[in-house]
Structures are given as structure tokens and as C-alpha cells.
Amino acid sequence: MSTRYSTQLQSSAITSITVSSSSSLDSTTRDDNRHIDSDFNTRDSSPSSFLMRLAMRVSRARWFIFLRRVFHYQNGSRSDLGTNPFDSVTWMVSELVALLLQITVITTTLALSKNERPIWPVRLWITGYNVGCLLNLMLLYGRYRQQSQGNGFSFGDIEQQQRSREETRCSHLMNRCRTSLELFFAIWFVVGNVWVFDSRFGSFHYAPNLHVLCISLLAWNALCYSFPFLLFLLLCCVVPLISSFLGYNMNIGSSDKGASDDQISSLPSWKYKLIDETSGSDSAQATDDPECCICLAKYKDKEEVRKLPCSHRFHLKCVDQWLRIISSCPLCKQDLPN
Structure with missing residues (x-):
């Protein structure tokens, strides 16, 4: 009887310790998530995001598109001069x-x-x-x-x-x-x-x-x-340096290829949830795409996910940045509806 009573006390103590540890872990994860959200907010308001928006506006400006057309016409192949x-x-x-x-x-x-x-x-x-x-x-x-x-x-x-x-x-x-x-x-x-x-x-x-x-x-x-030489320096030296520094290819971005903010915001999005395999059919929808093909990272709990019209899912921040450059799916290349 005493051994049974002692084992019951030990099991209850272990369960209390696990409960307290899990609650403390939950509190720490919540604090970490708050810190991560604050970090993301500070990153969005950082000067790098302002430079990114400025580079997008410059790459979609008419004068920049015209300069790229001139450079392609002067240095492109004779079969595709346009x-x-x-x-x-x-x-x-x-x-x-x-x-x-x-x-x-x-x-x-x-x-x-x-x-x-x-x-x-x-x-x-x-x-x-x-x-x-x-x-x-x-x-x-x-x-x-x-x-x-x-x-x-x-x-x-x-x-x-x-x-x-x-x-x-x-x-x-x-x-x-x-x-x-x-x-x-x-x-x-x-x-x-x-x-x-x-x-x-x-x-x-x-x-x-x-x-x-x-x-x-x-x-x-x-x-x-000296206009051809200055154009060469701009498009072959200055623009690639800025693109590598910001992580945004200015030569690809244009007003015809990028999607507008209204088109991106109209796409459905939700927070990803990790569901057990023993649950119902809703788990299949959450575990169809286990990772984002843009950043090659697995989806985590409570991460924002966006779905495109072709039913492919990606991280919200990854796919939004992609769609601002090219308005098509990264996997199947299906264009967004106007």
C-alpha cells in the first residue's frame, strides 16, 4: 500500500511538473512570437523597406523601361530587336x-x-x-x-x-x-x-x-x-549593384509584369495550423504543401499563408514580394486575373 501511494505521489508530481513546464514554455513561445512580430514590424518600417519600394517604383517608371528598351535595341540580337x-x-x-x-x-x-x-x-x-x-x-x-x-x-x-x-x-x-x-x-x-x-x-x-x-x-x-556609355554603366554596373544589395531585380520589374496591391490583397490568406494526422479531412488542406517553394522553409504554426488561384500556397510575405515583381505563380506560371 505504501509503495502504491508513493508511486501515485511521484506520478502526480511528474504531471504537475510537466504541466508547469508546458505552461512556462507556452508563455515563453508567446513572448518569442511577440518579439518576432515586433521585429517584423520594425523591419517593415526600416529604411531597407523604403529603399525596396523606391527601387520598385524606379523599375516600373516609364523612363527606366524606355532606357532598357534602348539598351536592348542597341545591344540585342538582330533577330529580336523589336x-x-x-x-x-x-x-x-x-x-x-x-x-x-x-x-x-x-x-x-x-x-x-x-x-x-x-x-x-x-x-x-x-x-x-x-x-x-x-x-x-x-x-x-x-x-x-x-x-x-x-x-x-x-x-x-x-x-x-x-x-x-x-x-x-x-x-x-x-x-x-x-x-x-x-x-x-x-x-x-x-x-x-x-x-x-x-x-x-x-x-x-x-x-x-x-x-x-x-x-x-x-x-x-x-x-x-557619351549616352551609350552612361547607359551601359547604369544598366550593367549601377543597377546590378543596387539589385544585389536590396535583393530585388530591377531589370525584371516593370509595370506590365508586376501585380498591384489591390490584386494581391484580394487573394485569400489565413494562418497556418498544425493538425494531427488522426484528425478529420481538414488536415489534408493544411498539409498539402508542407513547405514554401520560394524560401524552401516548412510552414510553422500561426504563420500567414496565401493561396493563389491555381491552388498553390506560399508564405504571405514571400509570395507578396514575388507578385509585386511578376504577377504569376512561381510553380505553374499561371497569371493572376485582372
């Missing part, structure tokens, strides 16, 4: 504004500096540059007219063939004119650099307005000639 981005209406309007601004500034400066007497023929160089801008303006008008005629109505077969022949002739002629103009501006740029930066032709004190105008035009041409 449409010429320099023939778009936005680029033509920007070219028109730049040409009109240069012609206006040159004409005004030449009219106001009649009394200046430079040593080297700076007036001749500026006049030649102004004539080149006028010819480039006429070429721009021809490009715009050709582009508008290409988007016109369809004609018959014979008329269509004649029209295509005329368009090919006009395109060849415009390409030759553009090549000759580029060659003229390149030679004129070299001549202007020799005359401006040679000490024997120093004429700043005799013609300050013309000298400043010439230096400004040379700087503008130097920026235009």
Missing part, C-alpha cells in the same frame, strides 16, 4: 523641343553679339551648327511623316506594293541623310574642341557670349555622344 524606341512619339517630341531650344538660343546669341570680334571663326562654327540643327529638324519632320503614313489605312495589293516600295526608298534616303548629318556633327565637334581649347585661339575676352555658347554646345554634344 521596334525602334527612337521612332516613338515621346522621343520625337523631346527631340523637337531640344532642337527648337538650341536654334532659339543660337539665333538670339548671334543677334545680341554683333559687336563681338573673336580671334578664331567662332561665329562661323556656331552658324554651321545652327544649319545642322535646321537640317536635323527637317529630317525629324520626315521621320514623323513616314511614321504617321505607316499607321494609315490599308489599300489594295498593287497600291500596297507601290506604297511599300516608296516607303523603302524614303527610308533608305532618310538613313543616308541621318548618317551624313551624324558625320557632319562629329567632324564639327572635333573642330570646335580644337578651336576652343587651343591657347592660340583664346578669344574669351574678345567674345564672351559666343565663347560661352560654343562651350555649352560642345558640352551638350559630349553628353549625347
Whole structure:
């Protein structure tokens, strides 16, 4: 009887110890979960999240998408160049504004500096540059007219063939004119650099307005000639460094591929629950996907999970970041509904 009584006391003590330990473990896990939630909240409000949102906005901006199109058109394969981005209406309007601004500034400066007497023929160089801008303006008008005629109505077969022949002739002629103009501006740029930066032709004190105008035009041409190199540095050096630092590929993100916040929030989500195998059929729904294929980590209890229309499940934070870059499932590549 005494041995039975002592064993009962020992078993009751063990059960009390296990209950107390389990309660203490529950309290510690709750505290840990609170600390983890607070850490996640602080991470969301950290400067890295702000930089991530800024990088997403930059990668989806129209000017960044246009720069990537230009880089792909200049350096891509000949079989997949696509449409010429320099023939778009936005680029033509920007070219028109730049040409009109240069012609206006040159004409005004030449009219106001009649009394200046430079040593080297700076007036001749500026006049030649102004004539080149006028010819480039006429070429721009021809490009715009050709582009508008290409988007016109369809004609018959014979008329269509004649029209295509005329368009090919006009395109060849415009390409030759553009090549000759580029060659003229390149030679004129070299001549202007020799005359401006040679000490024997120093004429700043005799013609300050013309000298400043010439230096400004040379700087503008130097920026235009270095545009491909600057674009290469931006997309092949700066952007990959930022992408590796933030963990977000800016070259992939675009307004066409990423999903909006409203589309992401409309998808169903819940907190994951670990259910025993002996329970009912609801356990099958919770244990279909034992791990997230994005981060390759198993689901834990009370973790937020999001379900896509293709019935694939992922961590909420993982799939939200994925959908902001590409609006399709990481497994089956099914697109999200609009």
C-alpha cells in the first residue's frame, strides 16, 4: 500500500511538473512570437523597406523601361530587336523641343553679339551648327511623316506594293541623310574642341557670349555622344549593384509584369495550423504543401499563408514580394486575373 501511494505521489508530481513546464514554455513561445512580430514590424518600417519600394517604383517608371528598351535595341540580337524606341512619339517630341531650344538660343546669341570680334571663326562654327540643327529638324519632320503614313489605312495589293516600295526608298534616303548629318556633327565637334581649347585661339575676352555658347554646345554634344556609355554603366554596373544589395531585380520589374496591391490583397490568406494526422479531412488542406517553394522553409504554426488561384500556397510575405515583381505563380506560371 505504501509503495502504491508513493508511486501515485511521484506520478502526480511528474504531471504537475510537466504541466508547469508546458505552461512556462507556452508563455515563453508567446513572448518569442511577440518579439518576432515586433521585429517584423520594425523591419517593415526600416529604411531597407523604403529603399525596396523606391527601387520598385524606379523599375516600373516609364523612363527606366524606355532606357532598357534602348539598351536592348542597341545591344540585342538582330533577330529580336523589336521596334525602334527612337521612332516613338515621346522621343520625337523631346527631340523637337531640344532642337527648337538650341536654334532659339543660337539665333538670339548671334543677334545680341554683333559687336563681338573673336580671334578664331567662332561665329562661323556656331552658324554651321545652327544649319545642322535646321537640317536635323527637317529630317525629324520626315521621320514623323513616314511614321504617321505607316499607321494609315490599308489599300489594295498593287497600291500596297507601290506604297511599300516608296516607303523603302524614303527610308533608305532618310538613313543616308541621318548618317551624313551624324558625320557632319562629329567632324564639327572635333573642330570646335580644337578651336576652343587651343591657347592660340583664346578669344574669351574678345567674345564672351559666343565663347560661352560654343562651350555649352560642345558640352551638350559630349553628353549625347557619351549616352551609350552612361547607359551601359547604369544598366550593367549601377543597377546590378543596387539589385544585389536590396535583393530585388530591377531589370525584371516593370509595370506590365508586376501585380498591384489591390490584386494581391484580394487573394485569400489565413494562418497556418498544425493538425494531427488522426484528425478529420481538414488536415489534408493544411498539409498539402508542407513547405514554401520560394524560401524552401516548412510552414510553422500561426504563420500567414496565401493561396493563389491555381491552388498553390506560399508564405504571405514571400509570395507578396514575388507578385509585386511578376504577377504569376512561381510553380505553374499561371497569371493572376485582372
